[in-house]
């Protein structure tokens with residue numbers, strides 16, 4: 001079920017009480033969004049004549065729309081209604097290829113790829129590039145994700161799990177700094193490097209979103225991320241490239 005907006009056009013009087021008190025009257029279009037935002041437009045310009053962003057409460061009756069947020073209140077009295085619609089609305093995003101389940105365009109929007117057509121939703125790993133190539137198994141776009149190395153995987157985690165690629169490349173690759181164990185690639189919420197001797201040793205680090213480029217002064221692997229070189233241990237103060245034992 002997609003969310004709905006509400007569009008009401010009519011001869012209205014709007015009263016805004018709060019930081020910028022004002023009253024306006026005319027034929028206007030009132031748009032309410034699923035997040036509680038209310039926008040009121042007249043005949044000119046891109047800017048609403050009155051608005052309330054993400055109001056806490058919005059009530060709509062036949063003759064009145066009331067939106068309130070803290071000490072701000074927007075009241076629209078509808079004297080004569082011209083039209084009223086509740087069209088479906090979705091997140092709009094950058095098109096990133098065709099949905100294999102329906103004919104629509106997949107769109108990328110703040111950390112997800114979704115389909116306005118069938119409602120499919122795929123979370124994106126952080127720092128991901130969506131490629132033009134499609135998965136040969138399911139037809140969804142491929143992703144390029146950097147977790148130690150660069151991996152091309154299917155957008156659908158269940159189709160071609162990123163974790164298996166990262167595990168295949170880096171499981172038990174590095175030593176635990178706190179005991180004689182090796183670091184495993186595990187998922188506990190996010191992707192982690194965790195000691196194989198858990199629970200005797202509870203050492204674990206978030207797997208950095210970057211390329212493995214060498215060894216930190218502390219002995220842990222060093223990663224090149226979009227914020228520069230990073231040691232997985234966020235408390236480590238000696239990130240530096242040393243000789244890589246595998247090279």
Ligand SMILES: [Zn+2]
Pocket residue numbers: 099100101102103104115116117118119120
């Ligand atoms: Zn679709």
Ligand SMILES: [Zn+2]
Pocket residue numbers: 135136137138139140154155156159160
């Ligand atoms: Zn696939």
Ligand SMILES: [Zn+2]
Pocket residue numbers: 176177178179180181195196197201202203
């Ligand atoms: Zn350990």
Ligand SMILES: [Zn+2]
Pocket residue numbers: 216217218219220231232233236237238239
């Ligand atoms: Zn370090």
